[in-house]
Amino acid sequence: MSVASFAAGACFAASAFFFVAGTVGLLRFPDVYTRLHALTKADNLGIGFLVLALAIRSSDPVTIAKLVLIWLAVLVSSATASNLIAAAAYQDGAPWWRNEQ
Amino acid sequence: MNVAVLDVMLCAGLVWCAVSALVKRDLFASIVMFISFGLLSALAWIRLAAPDIALAEAAIGAGATGALLLDAAGVLARGDGSAAEDAERRTPRSANVLGTIAAGALFAALAWALLSTPLDAPRLAAAALTGAREVGIANPVTAVLLDFRGYDTLLEVAVLLLAVMGVMALRSGAPVSVASHAADPLVRLLVGSLAPAVLLAAAYLVWAGTSSPGGAFQSGALLGAGVIVLGLEGMLQPMRVHPGASRLLLAAGLLAFVAAALEPVAAGRALLQYAPYARKGVILAVEGILALSIATTVAGLFLASSVTPDRGKAGRP
Numbered sequence: 106m107s108v109a110s111f112a113a114g115a116c117f118a119a120s121a122f123f124f125v126a127g128t129v130g131l132l133r134f135p136d137v138y139t140r141l142h143a144l145t146k147a148d149n150l151g152i153g154f155l156v157l158a159l160a161i162r163s164s165d166p167v168t169i170a171k172l173v174l175i176w177l178a179v180l181v182s183s184a185t186a187s188n189l190i191a192a193a194a195y196q197d198g199a200p201w202w203r204n205e206q
Numbered sequence: 207m208n209v210a211v212l213d214v215m216l217c218a219g220l221v222w223c224a225v226s227a228l229v230k231r232d233l234f235a236s237i238v239m240f241i242s243f244g245l246l247s248a249l250a251w252i253r254l255a256a257p258d259i260a261l262a263e264a265a266i267g268a269g270a271t272g273a274l275l276l277d278a279a280g281v282l283a284r285g286d287g288s289a290a291e292d293a294e295r296r297t298p299r300s301a302n303v304l305g306t307i308a309a310g311a312l313f314a315a316l317a318w319a320l321l322s323t324p325l326d327a328p329r330l331a332a333a334a335l336t337g338a339r340e341v342g343i344a345n346p347v348t349a350v351l352l353d354f355r356g357y358d359t360l361l362e363v364a365v366l367l368l369a370v371m372g373v374m375a376l377r378s379g380a381p382v383s384v385a386s387h388a389a390d391p392l393v394r395l396l397v398g399s400l401a402p403a404v405l406l407a408a409a410y411l412v413w414a415g416t417s418s419p420g421g422a423f424q425s426g427a428l429l430g431a432g433v434i435v436l437g438l439e440g441m442l443q444p445m446r447v448h449p450g451a452s453r454l455l456l457a458a459g460l461l462a463f464v465a466a467a468l469e470p471v472a473a474g475r476a477l478l479q480y481a482p483y484a485r486k487g488v489i490l491a492v493e494g495i496l497a498l499s500i501a502t503t504v505a506g507l508f509l510a511s512s513v514t515p516d517r518g519k520a521g522r523p
Contacts, residue, residue: 185396192390 109161116158123151135202137194145187152179213253220246233282237275244268257419258347261411265427270504273434277508342486344417351421352489356478360467363460363496370456370503397439404432412497416486422459422493426500433505443509452502459492459499466492 130143156176160169223246227239244267251260331346338349351359408429415421436442466488470479480488 181396185392188392189390 113158113161116154116161120151120154120158123147123154127151137199138191138201141187141191145183148183149180152176216246216250216253220250233279234276237272237279240275241268241272244272258345258421258424261419261424262427265424265431266504269431270427270434270508273431274508343489345415345419345421347419348415348421348489348493352492353478353480353485356463356467360460360463360478363463363499366500366503367456367460370506373507394439394441397435397441401432401436404428408432408497408501412490412494415493416490422496423500425493425497427504429497429501430504433501434508437505437509452506455498455502456506457499459496462495463492 124147127144127147130147131140134140134143153176156172160172163169163172220243223239223243227236227243230236230239244263248260248264248268251257251263334346334350337354338344338346343349343353408425411420411425411428412422413420415425433442466480467478470481471477473481475481
């Protein structure tokens, strides 16, 4: 197994880990804000590692450039959308979770 | 094998989204499921090797229709808090029963059509590909839409124009303001910097449509979605600021198409039988103008029907 395919496999695994962690966070975290935090952080890293893995496997610079563009577009839109959702939730007075201990 | 697993998950996801969109009591949740359904069907079209339809489905089915539905739900919710429930209560049982029967009959007819078609029935793909080569347009979808089935597309464009005219007629005279919240600087920055990219992508889709997936409908839907976002931020109000020019743009696509269809008749050929040497140029020109018209139509459907909270209340007895 070549170094490149090992690196790509490791990036795929890391991507899957962050997607699963983000989904678990979305389902299990106690309020809107922490859920958004889990979702955006994990999705951005998940997409990032996925793009990295695909870029390692691809040999075409144009394809790699397209992949990076996709990653940047997801990054920007996900950050903006979650900021909007959080602001709307705050304006609506969505309760936030406090650690009671 | 791996791809088959993905396909099964995709089909299951589609059915699950469709059922949830129908049975959810919460209107907002229903709409979110409907938008997810649109995105998954775009993926399904990709898997069926139909990227042209996938592009249109993602932009119109999930994007523009989703925005319209969310806007309508917002107006219902803002009314007096229970407008959505009122609307549901006012729906007579007979209407639900009739709707179910109609949907069931449509499903049965489609299933019968699918099952009664022999697997080795003559397919049109070969004819379309041969025709596309003759036309000199490498993308068979564009060749079918604008050349040898151009009549269908011409009528579709006329239907689109009629639809947006209907929406504009229903809108009462007062101009509509859409920006309902204080403009968020982050969103303004994002929308402002994305607008040129959307314009570039839309122009590229028209140009690419002659040789690869793309074309007037995809390009127009993308451009229209961009105008809707700009309109929501109050940065661009085409219908209000330039009503005359907007109406001209709405009709320009149909006018250009009709002109392109009639020109051969004047030259002694059949309707829509473009001059062989000018085919590609004519198709590209019609596609470009059509894209602008479709963009104005998509944006107009949303921006003309969008109602502010104040007007929503004022219209209530």
